[in-house]
Amino acid sequence: MGRLLLVAALLSALTTFVAALALRASDAVIAVAAVAALAVLFTWYAQLHSTDDQSSLGLSNPAAAITLAVVGRGPWASVLPTVAAHVVGAVVGGLGALALDDQLGDTLVFADPGLVVAATGAAAVGLIGSWATLGVDAGASEGLAAVPAVIGGAVLPLGLLTAFHPAAVIGLATAGLLPWDVALVAAGSTLVASVAGAYTVSLLVPAP
Secondary structure, three states, X not given: OHHHHHHHHHHHHHHHHHHHHHOOXXXXXXXXXXXXXXXXXXXXXXXXXXXXXXXXXXXXOHHHHHHHHHOOOOOHHHHHHHHHHHHHHHHHHHHHHHHOHHHHOOOOOOOOOOHHHHHHHHHHHHHHHHHHHHHHHOOOOHHHHHHHHHHHHHHOOHHXXXXXXXXXXXXXXXXXXXXXXXXXXXXXXXXXXXXXXHHHHHHHOOOO
């Protein structure tokens, strides 16, 4: 368990740091593509630890850990430690980006999102993310993990590029790239929507 928590923390630290770098790309499309590609890579890596009885996709994203617990593909007892590990890792990644802020150059120009936009947009991304997580767990391509990242990057203000990954949103706030109130609202909305999405899927597609 301890090793897996370390993996979760490391993946969140890297997600946050890469997202902070991506927000300094020459073009928003490049930024979204980079974060989406990383989401697919880390989903693939996390899936390597899964078994027939239990999924390890929560290693790549705290929202996935909650989604899987709701449908019985992950133990509830591990949810809080996993989410905490993700948050710690994301904060470390954010602090790393903040320390290098002067050397990384200017960010892409984007307006700070409002709280309503953060809440509703992150909720929509969280619902899509829960569907993608359950799809990958059921055997679909890990490429599905790119869908919530791409949709979030396309329809939300660019600062919420990591809305699909609640811990990374906190990490970007740590890096000074998002207001804290916006980050907390977005992270909370994604987690709540992940629960709602998982329950909805479990009702529509009962376990065999």
